[in-house]
Amino acid sequence: MQAPALSNLRKSERKGKQVSAHNIQLSASLYSLSSYFVKDLFSFEDCLKSLKDNGFKGIELVAAQMVPEYPYPSDRWIGELRDLLAKYELEPVCYSAYIDYGIRSDRDLTEQEIVQFTVNDLIYAKKAGFPLVRTQHSISPALYEKMLPYCEKLNMKLAIEMHHPHHPHVPVWEQYLDLMHHKGKGYLGVVPDFGIFQLRPHHLLVERLKKAGFRAEKLSEVLDIHTARAPISEALAVGLTDLEKEFTESIYEKFNPISVTELKDLIPVSPYMHGKFYYLDNDELDPCVPYHQILPKLKEYGYQGHIAAEYEGHHFDMSVDVPEQLNRFVRLCNRHLA
Amino acid sequence: MVLDFQYDELLLPDQTLANQVVDGVSYGYAVAIRYPSYRGTFISCIESLELEMDGQLVKPDAIRFRLNNKEYLLSQLKELFKEHWFVLDTAHLVVMNNTGLSAGEHLVKIRLVHRIPYTGYFGQYLVLESVACKRLLCQT
Numbered sequence: 001m002q003a004p005a006l007s008n009l010r011k012s013e014r015k016g017k018q019v020s021a022h023n024i025q026l027s028a029s030l031y032s033l034s035s036y037f038v039k040d041l042f043s044f045e046d047c048l049k050s051l052k053d054n055g056f057k058g059i060e061l062v063a064a065q066m067v068p069e070y071p072y073p074s075d076r077w078i079g080e081l082r083d084l085l086a087k088y089e090l091e092p093v094c095y096s097a098y099i100d101y102g103i104r105s106d107r108d109l110t111e112q113e114i115v116q117f118t119v120n121d122l123i124y125a126k127k128a129g130f131p132l133v134r135t136q137h138s139i140s141p142a143l144y145e146k147m148l149p150y151c152e153k154l155n156m157k158l159a160i161e162m163h164h165p166h167h168p169h170v171p172v173w174e175q176y177l178d179l180m181h182h183k184g185k186g187y188l189g190v191v192p193d194f195g196i197f198q199l200r201p202h203h204l205l206v207e208r209l210k211k212a213g214f215r216a217e218k219l220s221e222v223l224d225i226h227t228a229r230a231p232i233s234e235a236l237a238v239g240l241t242d243l244e245k246e247f248t249e250s251i252y253e254k255f256n257p258i259s260v261t262e263l264k265d266l267i268p269v270s271p272y273m274h275g276k277f278y279y280l281d282n283d284e285l286d287p288c289v290p291y292h293q294i295l296p297k298l299k300e301y302g303y304q305g306h307i308a309a310e311y312e313g314h315h316f317d318m319s320v321d322v323p324e325q326l327n328r329f330v331r332l333c334n335r336h337l338a
Numbered sequence: 339m340v341l342d343f344q345y346d347e348l349l350l351p352d353q354t355l356a357n358q359v360v361d362g363v364s365y366g367y368a369v370a371i372r373y374p375s376y377r378g379t380f381i382s383c384i385e386s387l388e389l390e391m392d393g394q395l396v397k398p399d400a401i402r403f404r405l406n407n408k409e410y411l412l413s414q415l416k417e418l419f420k421e422h423w424f425v426l427d428t429a430h431l432v433v434m435n436n437t438g439l440s441a442g443e444h445l446v447k448i449r450l451v452h453r454i455p456y457t458g459y460f461g462q463y464l465v466l467e468s469v470a471c472k473r474l475l476c477q478t
Contacts, residue, residue: 034376038348038425065377068424102455102463103380105416138459208341243339250341314376315342 023304024295026333027058027093029274030066032311032326035318037066048088054326058091060134060272060308063121064098071120078128085129093272093306094159094191095125099136111143118147122156132157132271134191137166141175144188148179151187157271159189164196167258168266180269192266193274193310194289197257200227202278202288204316214244222248226255260293264301272306273298275329278313279320283331295336307333343454343466349374350448350470351428354477357438364438367476368404368430369446374468378425379452381405381418385465386451389431392444396433405429439476447471 028051036042042050044066051059061081067073073081085092097118101108109117118135125133137160139147144160151158166173180188201209201223210216218240225235232252236245277289285292298307309329313320353370369389373379387403389396402409405423409432423429431448450468457464 031376038345038376040426062377065425068426070378070422070424098456100380100455102453102458103382104419105382105385108458136456136459138456205341208344212339212341246339247341316344318344318347 022299022337024298024337025057025306026055026275026309026330027060027091027272027306028054028056028309028326029060029062029094029096029311031060031062031096032309033322034065035314035320036322039318045084048084048090050323051326052088052090054323055330056090056309056326058093058306058308059085060094060096060310061092061128061130062096063124071117071124073124073128078124081128092128092130093308094132094134095121095128095130096134097121097125097136099138101138111146114139114143115146118143118158119150122147122150122154122158126154126156132159134159134161136161137163137172137176141172141179144176145179145183148184148187151184157187157189159191159271161191161193161274162196162266163193164198164254165256167196168262177265177269185269189269189271190266191272191274192263192270193276194291194294195274195276196262197260197294198255198276198289199257200255200288201251202313203281204279204313204320208316209247212243212247213241214247218244222251226251255288257290260290260297263294263297263303267298267301267303270303270305272308273303275307275309275333277309277311277325277329278316280325280328280332283328283335286332291332292336295333299337340464340466343375343464345374345376346468346470347374348372349450349468350446350472350474352472352474353428354475355439355444355446356430357476357478358432359438365436366400366432366434367439368432369448369474370428370430371448371450372428373423373425373452374450374470375425378427379423380455381410381415381421381423383453383455384415384450385453386449387412387415387431388449389433390445390447390449391433391439400434402432402434403429404432438478441476441478443473443475445471446474 030047033047064070121133147158209219221238222235235248277286280286311325351370351372356368357364358366398412401412448470452466454464
């Protein structure tokens with residue numbers, strides 16, 4: 001299968017210029033290129049080159065995706081990674097990890113095993129030149145606190161992604177944020193995923209819903225009611241099948257954003273942020289994730305650091321031209337950061 | 339119904355069915371499969387794996403799962419929590435049918451039930467059923 005053709009723009013136009021009136025830099029998670037990587041359209045090096053060509057300054061690596069010897073990358077692979085990052089002048093921003101509690105069939109992993117996995121990730125991330133490991137909220141506050149001495153010894157940061165449906169005011173996050181602001185300051189931190197601000201279903205989800213049996217006219221009615229922020233009872237009353245009702249409940253649950261002003265208190269403990277997006281029809285507006293609201297607030301609050309583009313449309317459709325999506329993302333961000 | 343995790347098209351790549359022969363003796367055939375996801379997994383996350391050839395379910399006892407230069411019985415997969423299946427690597431289902439396959443096209447169907455190991459935080463792991471079916475060529 002051939003890669004979709006890139007647009008005909010000249011390279012200088014495609015390459016997003018970084019805006020310098022603030023200290024926000026755009027990097028990208030290699031996870032954005034998942035569909036190209038798993039379909040063998042792009043090699044690992046092609047992925048790096050594509051990010052460089054789009055003007056990104058750094059990378060996030062999802063180790064369980066791209067490291068052949070995961071969870072124990074070989075010295076040879078790490079050497080190749082370092083050489084490629086130097087070649088494409090890309091900064092290693094984050095080595096991303098999982099809390100795979102469920103890998104065993106007979107029981108969940110024990111706390112000791114989760115610590116073993118996470119220390120392993122910190123060591124290999126450091127070996128590969130990353131200053132930071134991003135882990136998942138399921139680590140638990142108790143284990144997260146236990147990781148602090150390892151972070152101090154290795155001089156590594158360990159951050160947790162704040163992902164929908166979480167937000168700063170769920171109890172577990174109040175504990176995490178307390179650790180990040182106080183005892184673990186400088187080592188523990190939060191990676192806000194902009195999906196916590198997502199407003200309405202994106203184009204690829206709408207298409208999936210239709211394919212899964214949501215009648216187009218009924219879906220349109222539901223989306224209008226949801227967009228008007230009317231209660232779910234109104235949406236469920238338009239004459240839906242049981243499956244359509246289930247989907248409607250899911251839409252109301254998933255697209256239930258918190259205020260972008262919540263970023264203000266997260267910035268002091270955010271080593272970088274996740275620029276989640278699913279589909280950009282243009283470089284002017286993302287109707288799903290409100291970058292036009294998020295980015296001016298980040299500037300206003302004085303955020304300094306990376307936003308890592310995290311394209312996730314591949315979860316819904318692997319045929320999308322991802323380099324073009326990333327290019328639109330860079331231009332969209334620069335538009336709202338200017 | 340799961341709306342995301344739409345990676346099933348990866349499961350059955352367009353690779354020929356390969357008869358297994360040792361020193362001129364045919365003992366079976368192999369079907370190439372890939373893990374249908376954006377990331378790799380541990381083999382213990384496979385909860386069920388079924389193969390149908392030309393409409394007939396292949397007996398599980400006749401199948402060996404070959405990955406990372408090792409072969410396992412399907413009944414052993416649940417124990418393999420240290421065996422990683424890299425997302426770009428091809429595994430093979432080796433079917434010990436004594437004869438191999440006849441030359442030509444065969445209808446192959448795979449059903450893989452797999453647990454997503456990081457999803458258990460709300461009390462239950464997401465378990466996906468990935469299915470792929472296509473006609474593949476056996477060249478003898």
